[in-house]
Amino acid sequence: MAGLATAAALGDAGFQVDLFEARGFLGGRATSYPLPGDGSEIIDNCQHLILRCCVNIMDFYKRLDVADRIHFHKKFYFMEPGGQTSVLSAGKLPAPFHFAGSFWKLACLGLGDKLSIARGLMALRREYGRRQDLDRITMLDWLREKGQTEPAIRRFWGQVLVSAVNEELDRMAASHGFQVFWLGFLAGSNSYQMGIPAVPLGDLYAPEAWKRMGNVRFNLRTPVDRVVVGDGSVQVVEASGKRHMADYYISALPFERLPAVVPDLGFDITGFEHSPITGIHLWFDRSLTQLPHATLLDRTIQWMFNKSGGRYLQLVVSASRSLVDMSRNDIIALALKELADFFPRASEAKIEKAHVVKEVRATFSAKPGLEQLRPASATKIPNLFLAGDWTRCGWPATMEGAVRSGYLAAEAVTSAAGEPRKFLLADIA
Numbered sequence: 001m002a003g004l005a006t007a008a009a010l011g012d013a014g015f016q017v018d019l020f021e022a023r024g025f026l027g028g029r030a031t032s033y034p035l036p037g038d039g040s041e042i043i044d045n046c047q048h049l050i051l052r053c054c055v056n057i058m059d060f061y062k063r064l065d066v067a068d069r070i071h072f073h074k075k076f077y078f079m080e081p082g083g084q085t086s087v088l089s090a091g092k093l094p095a096p097f098h099f100a101g102s103f104w105k106l107a108c109l110g111l112g113d114k115l116s117i118a119r120g121l122m123a124l125r126r127e128y129g130r131r132q133d134l135d136r137i138t139m140l141d142w143l144r145e146k147g148q149t150e151p152a153i154r155r156f157w158g159q160v161l162v163s164a165v166n167e168e169l170d171r172m173a174a175s176h177g178f179q180v181f182w183l184g185f186l187a188g189s190n191s192y193q194m195g196i197p198a199v200p201l202g203d204l205y206a207p208e209a210w211k212r213m214g215n216v217r218f219n220l221r222t223p224v225d226r227v228v229v230g231d232g233s234v235q236v237v238e239a240s241g242k243r244h245m246a247d248y249y250i251s252a253l254p255f256e257r258l259p260a261v262v263p264d265l266g267f268d269i270t271g272f273e274h275s276p277i278t279g280i281h282l283w284f285d286r287s288l289t290q291l292p293h294a295t296l297l298d299r300t301i302q303w304m305f306n307k308s309g310g311r312y313l314q315l316v317v318s319a320s321r322s323l324v325d326m327s328r329n330d331i332i333a334l335a336l337k338e339l340a341d342f343f344p345r346a347s348e349a350k351i352e353k354a355h356v357v358k359e360v361r362a363t364f365s366a367k368p369g370l371e372q373l374r375p376a377s378a379t380k381i382p383n384l385f386l387a388g389d390w391t392r393c394g395w396p397a398t399m400e401g402a403v404r405s406g407y408l409a410a411e412a413v414t415s416a417a418g419e420p421r422k423f424l425l426a427d428i429a
């Protein structure tokens with residue numbers, strides 16, 4: 001995604017761009033492919049969603065003329081075991097009071113929990129941008145400091161943040177929790193709206209989307225083996241036995257690949273760790289629900305996405321360390337058992353197909369202290385720039401973060417070329 005965003009920005013600015021991708025398709029961690037062993041169906045590796053406050057990824061989709069394929073949903077459904085469903089959605093009041101009506105009606109939280117959350121949100125507004133230690137403490141430390149009730153932490157803060165940041169509250173730097181709630185929930189009355197692609201992820205970057213940019217060339221199945229540095233700058237890139245030269249080079253590699261491919265950069269990845277995500281795709285012989293999606297409370301499965309009439313459900317578990325060593329069959333059995341707690345029809349339904357995707361290296365772990373280790377786009381090598389969701393792009397590991405990093409790298413290239421351009425759009429608040 002970061003490499004594609006860089007290519008789109010520089011391509012639009014008239015640069016000739018050659019993109020090298022190790023795999024046979026585009027999209028990296030946000031992609032789709034034919035269902036293994038079946039092929040009849042194209043599936044996303046895992047449901048990807050954005051919030052309306054993700055302005056840069058929407059800008060990237062506009063560049064590819066696919067923005068209309070992202071459908072925004074205005075209701076968040078919180079489901080309790082037993083099936084009781086609470087809806088969070090904006091009313092007529094302006095931000096930050098837009099949730100006032102629906103929030104107080106949430107059945108999944110008691111009055112004491114809601115009062116504690118309201119106090120917590122007010123504290124967050126006061127401290128956002130002012131408090132200096134947010135990258136050093138965990139979100140859980142902060143929530144405890146603010147006296148949040150246990151159900152408020154588990155069913156509200158945790159339910160939103162573990163998925164948004166892909167990390168547990170006791171491992172996540174408070175700065176990330178602040179950012180998600182500030183931008184997604186407080187800054188604008190529509191910024192919480194959830195954007196879900198109406199097409200497989202891979203269709204968003206299909207070849208026809210790039211036709212307009214004739215100056216972006218794709219080299220698929222062409223892993224870069226080595227970026228060769230001499231006399232202080234990159235001389236050549238070796239990819240699949242061929243050598244390629246350019247004026248400027250951008251690495252959009254994941255952090256764990258960088259040291260092997262660009263050893264001369266001397267980038268130390270000690271301190272970076274991964275956090276896993278597990279996607280569970282289940283096809284049933286009947287419809288289990290008409291809800292388009294729901295966040296499932298108090299269980300391992302955190303989100304359900306209804307991909308087709310309630311018969312194809314995609315389930316997501318973020319920070320899914322507990323599932324990493326579990327077998328495929330045990331994960332499916334767990335998912336079925338938990339689904340039956342929410343959707344009674346699941347206990348009678350038969351599974352027609354199932355697919356489990358364990359992304360062990362889904363994202364970096366957004367732990368305290370990491371922010372200062374994330375590198376900027378410019379490197380000590382003047383014609384080499386970095387992109388990737390793990391670089392210092394101002395966001396956690398998300399598609400928005402990846403696009404931001406790509407735009408920042410593209411800006412750095414235009415500056416180095418003496419034609420400075422701005423691509424990055426500012427956050428809405």
Ligand SMILES: Cc1cc2nc3c(=O)[nH]c(=O)nc-3n(C[C@H](O)[C@H](O)[C@H](O)COP(=O)(O)OP(=O)(O)OC[C@H]3O[C@@H](n4cnc5c(N)ncnc54)[C@H](O)[C@@H]3O)c2cc1C
Pocket residue numbers: 001002003020021022023026027028029030045046047048049050222223224225252253254257261277278279359361362363387388389390397398399400401402
């Ligand atoms: C299961 C899962 C669910 C997620 N859900 C969400 C979500 O709902 N919302 C959200 O915003 N984000 C989500 N994310 C995070 C999001 O996918 C990533 O933050 C984003 O895609 C990262 O983009 P990137 O370009 O930085 O890295 P990548 O997508 O990893 O891109 C790196 C690219 O480099 C290629 N590559 C590697 N080595 C070489 C080489 N030697 N030569 C050439 N190419 C090479 C790879 O094939 C890959 O295409 C999710 C991630 C996962 C895994």
